[in-house]
Amino acid sequence: MTKATATPEAALQGIGSSPLRKEDWPLVRGEGTFVADFKRPGMVHAFVVRSPFAHARFTTIDREAALAAPGVIDVITAQDLPDRGRPIPTRMFKDEGSNRFLQRPLADGVVRYSGEPVAVVIADTRYSAEDAAELLRVDYEPLAVVLDPDDAVAEDAPLLQPHTGTNVAGHLVVEIGALDEAFAGADLVIEEEFWIQRHAAVPLETRGLLAEYDAKTESLTVWGAAKIPHVNRAILARLLGWNDERRIRLIELHVGGGFGARGEFYPEDYLIPFAAMRTGRPVAWVEDREENLRATNQSREQVHRVEMALKADGTFLALKDSFINNTGAYVRTHGMTVPGLSVSMLPGPYRWPAYRGEYRSVVTNKTPGGTYRSPGRFEINFVRERLVDMAAHRLGIDPVEIRRRNLIDRASFPHDTGTLFDGHPVIYDSGDYVLLLEKALAAFDYEGMKRWRKEPASDGLRRGLGMGFFVEKAGPAEREYARVELNENGDVIVYTGTASVGQGVETILAQVCASHLGLPYERITVVHGDTGVIPEGMGAFGSRAAMLGGAAVMRASEEIKRRLLEAAAEELEAAPADLVLTTMGVSVIGAPLRTVSLTRLLSAGGGVIKQEDRFVCELLGFPYGIHFAAVEVDPASGAVHIHRFAVAYDIGRCINPVLVKGQIAGGFAQGVGGALLEEFSFDASGQPLSASFMDYLLPTSEDVPDIEVLITEDAPSPLNPLGVKGAGEGGTAAVGAAIANAVSDALGREVTRLPLNPQRVVELATA
Amino acid sequence: MNRKISVEINGQVVDGLVEPRLLLADFIRDNASLTGTHLGCEHGVCGACTVQLDGRPVRSCLLFAVQANGRRIATVEGMAPSATTLHPLQQAFHESHALQCGFCTPGILMTMEAFLREEPDPTPERIRSALAGNLCRCTGYQNIITAVRLAADRLQQTRA
Ligand code: FES
Ligand code: FES
Numbered sequence: 056m057t058k059a060t061a062t063p064e065a066a067l068q069g070i071g072s073s074p075l076r077k078e079d080w081p082l083v084r085g086e087g088t089f090v091a092d093f094k095r096p097g098m099v100h101a102f103v104v105r106s107p108f109a110h111a112r113f114t115t116i117d118r119e120a121a122l123a124a125p126g127v128i129d130v131i132t133a134q135d136l137p138d139r140g141r142p143i144p145t146r147m148f149k150d151e152g153s154n155r156f157l158q159r160p161l162a163d164g165v166v167r168y169s170g171e172p173v174a175v176v177i178a179d180t181r182y183s184a185e186d187a188a189e190l191l192r193v194d195y196e197p198l199a200v201v202l203d204p205d206d207a208v209a210e211d212a213p214l215l216q217p218h219t220g221t222n223v224a225g226h227l228v229v230e231i232g233a234l235d236e237a238f239a240g241a242d243l244v245i246e247e248e249f250w251i252q253r254h255a256a257v258p259l260e261t262r263g264l265l266a267e268y269d270a271k272t273e274s275l276t277v278w279g280a281a282k283i284p285h286v287n288r289a290i291l292a293r294l295l296g297w298n299d300e301r302r303i304r305l306i307e308l309h310v311g312g313g314f315g316a317r318g319e320f321y322p323e324d325y326l327i328p329f330a331a332m333r334t335g336r337p338v339a340w341v342e343d344r345e346e347n348l349r350a351t352n353q354s355r356e357q358v359h360r361v362e363m364a365l366k367a368d369g370t371f372l373a374l375k376d377s378f379i380n381n382t383g384a385y386v387r388t389h390g391m392t393v394p395g396l397s398v399s400m401l402p403g404p405y406r407w408p409a410y411r412g413e414y415r416s417v418v419t420n421k422t423p424g425g426t427y428r429s430p431g432r433f434e435i436n437f438v439r440e441r442l443v444d445m446a447a448h449r450l451g452i453d454p455v456e457i458r459r460r461n462l463i464d465r466a467s468f469p470h471d472t473g474t475l476f477d478g479h480p481v482i483y484d485s486g487d488y489v490l491l492l493e494k495a496l497a498a499f500d501y502e503g504m505k506r507w508r509k510e511p512a513s514d515g516l517r518r519g520l521g522m523g524f525f526v527e528k529a530g531p532a533e534r535e536y537a538r539v540e541l542n543e544n545g546d547v548i549v550y551t552g553t554a555s556v557g558q559g560v561e562t563i564l565a566q567v568c569a570s571h572l573g574l575p576y577e578r579i580t581v582v583h584g585d586t587g588v589i590p591e592g593m594g595a596f597g598s599r600a601a602m603l604g605g606a607a608v609m610r611a612s613e614e615i616k617r618r619l620l621e622a623a624a625e626e627l628e629a630a631p632a633d634l635v636l637t638t639m640g641v642s643v644i645g646a647p648l649r650t651v652s653l654t655r656l657l658s659a660g661g662g663v664i665k666q667e668d669r670f671v672c673e674l675l676g677f678p679y680g681i682h683f684a685a686v687e688v689d690p691a692s693g694a695v696h697i698h699r700f701a702v703a704y705d706i707g708r709c710i711n712p713v714l715v716k717g718q719i720a721g722g723f724a725q726g727v728g729g730a731l732l733e734e735f736s737f738d739a740s741g742q743p744l745s746a747s748f749m750d751y752l753l754p755t756s757e758d759v760p761d762i763e764v765l766i767t768e769d770a771p772s773p774l775n776p777l778g779v780k781g782a783g784e785g786g787t788a789a790v791g792a793a794i795a796n797a798v799s800d801a802l803g804r805e806v807t808r809l810p811l812n813p814q815r816v817v818e819l820a821t822a
Numbered sequence: 823m824n825r826k827i828s829v830e831i832n833g834q835v836v837d838g839l840v841e842p843r844l845l846l847a848d849f850i851r852d853n854a855s856l857t858g859t860h861l862g863c864e865h866g867v868c869g870a871c872t873v874q875l876d877g878r879p880v881r882s883c884l885l886f887a888v889q890a891n892g893r894r895i896a897t898v899e900g901m902a903p904s905a906t907t908l909h910p911l912q913q914a915f916h917e918s919h920a921l922q923c924g925f926c927t928p929g930i931l932m933t934m935e936a937f938l939r940e941e942p943d944p945t946p947e948r949i950r951s952a953l954a955g956n957l958c959r960c961t962g963y964q965n966i967i968t969a970v971r972l973a974a975d976r977l978q979q980t981r982a
Contacts, residue, residue: 075916082924083912085858085898089925092857182841259862259870259959260925311860311925312959344863558922717919720962748867748957756953756963786962 068577069570070777073713077561077581087309090263090279095337098265099128101330102184103323103340104174104191105350106166109420109741110198110213113164116174117192124190126183129334131175133163136329141294143320145390146286148477150225155216156418158385160294160322160329166195167215168384168422169743170349172322177330177338200420200741204358204379207417215384215418224382225391225416229398231473232409237373241364245445250808251434251791253356253381254733255348256427256725257753260311262351263341264323266331273302275328280305282318282554284584285592290320290388291328303328307584310555314725315426316352318554319388348746352425353735354393356381359438364409365446369457373409376401376438380416383423391416392477393424396431396528399474399481403439404488404524404679405461412474420741428725429784432527433791437809440523440792445805454796455496458524462488468770476528476675483526483677484780485707485770492524495681495703498765504685504699508800516687518698521796523789529676529781530599536591536669537607539568539615543654543662545638547572547579549611552592553604554584558718558783560600563710567605567777571612573636591669599781601710606775607670614666623651676772676780680704682793688801690820693813695731695798700790701763707772707780715782716764722786724759729787730794731810732758827891831856832900840887847871849887850897858898858928862957869956872929873897879936898928901935910980911935911973918969922960930956934970942978946971 068074081087118130133139142157162173174191178184199213206212207222214222238244264279280287284305292300310317323340331338342350359378365371380394394414402410427433447457463470463486470483495501508518536552549568553560561581569576582588593603620631623641627634627649635644640656643649657664685699702719709715732752736744745751771778795806804819811819828837829849836854850859850873862870864883871883874896901909908916911931921927930953937944937952944952949970953963 073919076919079916079921079924082921082927083908083915083931084902085856085928087858087924089857089860091861092851182843257959258923258925259868259957260860260923261862309925310923312923314959344865344868713919717922717961717965720964721922721960722962724962725959747865748863749865753868753957753959755955755957756950756967759962759964761964761967762962 067569067573067575069566070710072566073711074562074566074576076559077565078559082309089260089309089311090265091341093265093278093308095265095267098337098339099177099179099334100181100184101327101338101340102176102181102188103172103326103346104176104188105346106162106169106171106173108166108195108197109169110200111166111195112198113193113195115194118174120190121176121187124183124187126179127176127187128179128336129177129330130191131326131330131333133159133161136160137296139163143294143322143325143388144290145386146290146388148390148392148395150391153224153386153390155219156224156386158322158387158423160325168420169741170346170422171384172326175326175330177334202419202421202737202741204356204381204417204419207419208379208415215420222417222419223415224386224418225394226414227395227398228413229474230411232373234373234375234409234411237409238364241372242367243365243446243449245363245442245449247361247442247445247807249359249361249438249441251355251357251437252809253353253421253735254729255351255353255735256314256316257347258312258314258317261342261344261347262317262321262323264327265337265339266328267337268332268335270335274304275302275331276304276306277328278306278308280307280318280584281310282313283593284554284586285552287320287324288586291325294325304587306587307554314428315354315430319352319425344748345746348751349422349743352387353383353422354424354427354430355434355729357397357434361438361442363442363446365450367450369446369450369452369460371405371407371461374402374407375411377413380414381419381421381424382416383421384418385423387423387425389425392426393431395476397435399476400432400526400528401435401439402472403436404463404526406463421737428722429527429787432525432788433726433729436523436525436789437791437795440789441795441806444796444799454522455501459489459492462492464489479673479675482674484674484772484774486677486679486705487769488679490769491679491681491703491705491767494767495765498703499683499701499763504683507685512687515691516689517801519686519688519797519799519801521684521793521800523682523792523796525680525789527678527680527785527788529602529678530672533673534669534671535593535603535607536589537604537611538665538667539608539611540663540665541615543657545574545578545653547574549579549581549608550589551581551583551604551608552589553600559714560604563601563714564604564608566710567608568612571609572616574638578638601779602676602775602781603670603672605710605777605779607668609777610670611666611668614668615664618664619656622656626651670775672774674774676707676774678704678706678780678782678785680785680788682789684793684797686794686797686801688798688816690802690817693816695794695811695816697727697760697794700760702786703765703767704782704785705767705770706782707770708768708778709766710779712766715766718783719764719786720762722784723762723790724754726787726790727759728754729810730791731812734810825888827888829890829893829895831895832897838887842886842888844887845883846885846887846890847882850882850895856897856899860925860928862925867957869933870926870929872932872956874932874936877936879933896932898931901931910976914969914973914976918965918972920961920965920969926956926958930958930966938974938977943974
């Protein structure tokens with residue numbers, strides 16, 4: 056006789072296993088639907104005409120010739136928009152001052168970066184829209200530009216918004232502990248200036264949208280939403296002046312990578328729906344790569360002036376940083392998120408009796424900025440970990456040892472750093488930093504790496520080792536929605552308010568559901584990214600999908616199981632604890648003949664049971680990790696060869712090891728881009744010099760070595776019932792730091808600027 | 823002046839009356855409605871638009887549709903033997919977690935399918951260099967190399 060038991064955990068493919076992804080099948084077959092693949096009857100095409108100047112005034116846009124061109128349906132300029140276009144609000148880290156620097160959908164009299172939208176041409180094909188765009192005449196009168204962060208705060212700097220009297224859009228000072236005393240009592244003070252270059256997320260799929268307006272129901276549908284569909288729906292309603300946002304439906308299709316940039320509310324997110332309403336036709340818009348590299352959020356450009364105070368034995372006493380964050384021409388939806396994260400997370404994994412951090416976020420005539428994977432942290436991890444190595448060099452202490460002496464110890468968790476991020480206290484929820492360090496040193500054979508470093512390298516190459524210890528953050532976005540439905544056939548649908556940006560959210564949420572409902576992974580379908588079927592949601596950003604979305608799915612799944620077992624308990628005259636839920640029904644464990652079928656259990660509910668959950672968490676989770684780099688540097692050519700790279704990362708709890716490692720490997724590749732290759736440069740007039748993949752260098756397979764990864768689960772988060780912390784950003788966080796430390800070690804010179812492209816490395820080697 | 827062309831795509835003849843400047847990529851995506859071929863840069867760098875022209879990988883964003891007149895094109899949609907099975911390369915990508923967003927995947931599959939025909943038993947280093955013309959922003963390439971090697975093993979077994 057067979058025993059009725061729950062499907063064994065392994066067969067469920069729940070938490071901790073690595074089932075094949077639910078997302079893959081259509082994608083490998085070429086049957087995915089990315090926004091450019093989606094068509095609607097009667098659809099027409101938009102082309103956004105952009106400013107060729109970084110800063111200029113204009114009074115007229117002559118559109119007669121463009122309107123008369125073949126195939127052209129409409130040409131839209133600021134004067135056609137209600138209120139000439141309302142400013143796009145920030146959705147995070149609002150700062151009163153920064154409201155003076157918001158972007159309007161179309162430039163109205165002044166353009167402030169090369170690539171700023173000036174008009175939209177609507178035509179029957181993309182080809183004719185682009186042809187007509189050439190016929191548009193705008194009487195630009197160039198103005199003086201300001202590009203560098205330091206220049207932006209100079210006394211005589213050209214102002215982007217002269218009426219404000221400043222280019223400083225946001226300013227914040229954080230002060231903890233007795234700073235002056237700490238510096239006065241220091242044995243060593245290190246002062247340094249660090250630069251991090253402007254680079255960006257650059258997903259392989261550019262942005263795109265398709266909008267359709269139904270005049271009868273006065274409703275709008277927009278395909279191509281990503282990341283935060285519900286939030287963007289609210290912003291769109293507000294800009295359109297609609298009270299009832301439910302008349303707008305945003306639908307996510309397949310999404311070709313996000314990494315922070317995609318899915319924020321951009322000018323086009325208003326202009327394309329507006330064009331659909333105005334023309335009465337479905338309007339499609341797909342950004343080309345050149346636009347993408349001029350118009351989509353850029354990130355990371357910061358200059359830091361730092362001082363660090365230490366005792367002779369290597370004990371950290373104080374850290375002081377004043378930095379300028381170049382946010383580009385306007386403050387976009389992230390508000391002060393990037394500098395806010397930098398200033399609150401610079402202290403990192405160490406004890407600092409005193410800390411002072413200050414940022415000024417400035418506007419300049421460059422593309423506006425936003426977040427990029429490990430925002431604000433890639434930058435400050437470079438700054439802090441470089442400083443720590445410089446201190447180790449000066450004091451003659453081993454870089455590992457100086458870190459070990461200053462790591463926050465296990466007993467001090469939860470550890471309140473005293474800083475705030477966007478109103479949320481930065482309290483490290485859990486951790487055992489020393490344990491991770493010891494595990495990583497052993498797993499990656501650090502002693503062996505040290506021997507390798509001492510061995511003579513061939514051809515004049517120089518070897519170096521470097522590490523970067525970092526704290527990441529996951530969340531916030533205070534709440535997340537889930538609804539789980541089980542039908543009488545044993546099939547489950549999970550509705551989630553999170554979104555997919557290509558990271559595998561369907562797979563991991565199905566795994567969470569499988570574990571907590573006790574039904575197999577393959578019977579579970581996950582639905583996301585459609586404001587028409589999911590009532591609320593905060594989306595996917597800041598590594599929050601597993602943390603908040605997962606917790607909501609877990610609780611809804613458990614509640615369904617509890618309700619069903621309770622209902623069956625009566626019929627079976629058994630205690631719920633002796634019962635098991637299967638795809639057939641509820642049975643007494645060990646007595647399969649005593650079963651109530653799902654059909655019967657669900658008959659009252661019309662063959663289906665539903666459970667909603669809203670998981671709320673005001674606090675942030677803080678995963679932490681270490682990067683190790685072993686490099687060979689050619690001082691003659693400036694080439695940096697990554698010989699070995701290893702990542703140790705404690706993420707609290709790992710839902711899917713294969714996917715987590717995939718996130719880390721992918722994040723690492725982006726970090727390599729930031730450390731060695733990627734840089735947006737501009738000429739003196741503000742013209743972008745890197746508006747193609749010929750000039751903006753994404754890492755190829757030959758630039759990115761295989762990495763070793765150690766995932767640990769030693770410090771589950773107490774903030775959510777799953778214990779997860781989110782794992783999306785730790786692969787990127789300290790790549791710049793670790794590689795810069797390794798190159799410094801190799802050359803015996805202190806790196807203070809990224810990226811370490813050949814030119815900079817040669818300069819450094821010969822300095 | 824529009825031109826009449828006729829291209830065989832995945833074994834089916836597709837006729838079109840096209841502008842000489844129409845990109846092959848747009849012809850495949852719009853005229854033939856095969857949208858598995860993606861455009862990531864439209865200037866020949868990313869490889870997302872890779873298809874095979876008479877069996878050899880080419881960037882469909884760098885060719886005009888008229889240049890494919892009378893020739894044979896293969897796209898990702900033609901790879902899988904049926905609606906319920908995958909080509910060994912596709913299967914290996916699925917099993918090795920060689921894709922995240924999947925936007926680069928069709929171009930990489932078309933490049934690697936041709937590569938494995940030329941070089942059925944490549945080392946990981948050879949795969950790495952054959953892959954260098956295709957950008958992937960998500961995976962870090964490691965799993966793609968593993969997948970191609972896995973597919974090479976399986977394809978060799980079926981041939982043996
Ligand atoms: S789209 Fe053809 S190479 Fe990028
Ligand atoms: S999987 Fe996203 S670009 Fe390759």
